[in-house]
Amino acid sequence: MEVINTNEAKYDRKAELQAFDETKAGVKGLVDADLIKRKKIIQEVGQASESWGFLQVINHGIPSHVLEEMKDGVIRFFEQDTEVKKQWYTRDFIKVFQYTSNFDLFGAPVTNWRDTFTAIIAPTPPNPEILPSVCRDILLEYTNQVMELGDTLFELLSEAIVLEPNHLKDMD
Template sequence: MAATQTTVSVTPYYDRPTELKAFDETKAGVKALADAGIQKIPRIFHNQPEPLPKSSTPFEIPVVDLGSTDRASTVAKIREASETVGFFQVVNHGIPVTVMNEMLQGVRRFHDQDVEVKKRFYTRDPSRAVIYNSNFDLFSSPAANWRDTFISLMAPSPPPLEELPEVCREIQVEYSNEVMKLGGVLFRLISEALKLNPNHLGDLDCDKALAFVAHCYPACPQPDLTMGATKHTDDGFITVLLQDEIGGLQILHNQQWVDVPPTPGALVVNIGDLLQGFR
């Protein structure tokens, strides 16, 4: 007589909608979890990233010097970078380093505030002047990202100054104004790179709107189980990214992930989905 033994593993019941709702209702975000010193991240953040290799070959994101007097060369560099990589860095862009550094400090001040202060801004209502929450797509994405964000639409109709967070409102307005000026320069250069009239994209009002987006990626106790930002494309015309010294940005190039380390004084420009239609 033969005997067999069967082992059955039971997966604990996981009520994802309830856990998502419970997390969102705390209005405290990911940072509160990190600050509490948790050792295991909630299951809603568990992510299964695509098994794409990371590049072992050194690769540098193209750098465009906006202070160059050789405009034809500048336009050619933007054209090539936009076509082949979709990203480039700009230096000598006119935004003072002091303003950039103070903007980074302002973002930190916002996210480092007491939870009860930040809760006043927590919302998923797109009509609000300041939208602070964790994961804009919390209830629709396969997994939540380990990230908190606050957003303000700073152009064409910026919110009243008193509606912006007190800890960073002045620098937020100043930095946004600087980026709007830079955007005008970039859209003229990109128009020329597309072999169009320099004012073409500006005449289409591509340079009239600005969404200010400030992310916080707290230290994670289980970084192999989640991501700060999953694979995505940006849906606007261009994104101008100011990185802090920690870095972490990667781009997908030739089916390999490539690190984009922060370059002091530089800004990263990303060609967005809407601009792809002008190819």
């Protein structure tokens, strides 16, 4: 994970992504591979957090096929027959899987017409049977990938503020 100025003419994003993807090591492998580089990454993460309050992760390690399959899973869900989707429609926002239109339909002064689904899968994965079959597997896989990325970012942020690597991850 490296802070890169993507405006530089010499930056070849596609080549960088391809090279990273071919390592099959993910962000954790990239970070663990080089301690000197890791120190630089920790410093850059710390500076970005302090200066900006946020950071953008490029080359995050979530495989492109997982991202594409996630998009395809969302499309599969929304393209189902209305009768099939109706079984998932709810305004009960404590359910693990929620399909709704305009979550703030009755409270907002204006209506933003959109359909949405939300799946509460982390930190404890639900029984897979309560997720729609058309996107179940990819929801779980994508969540695992994002959780791994989150753990790595927590490690880097912990070290950037001179704490043990697991400090933020281990907080309740």
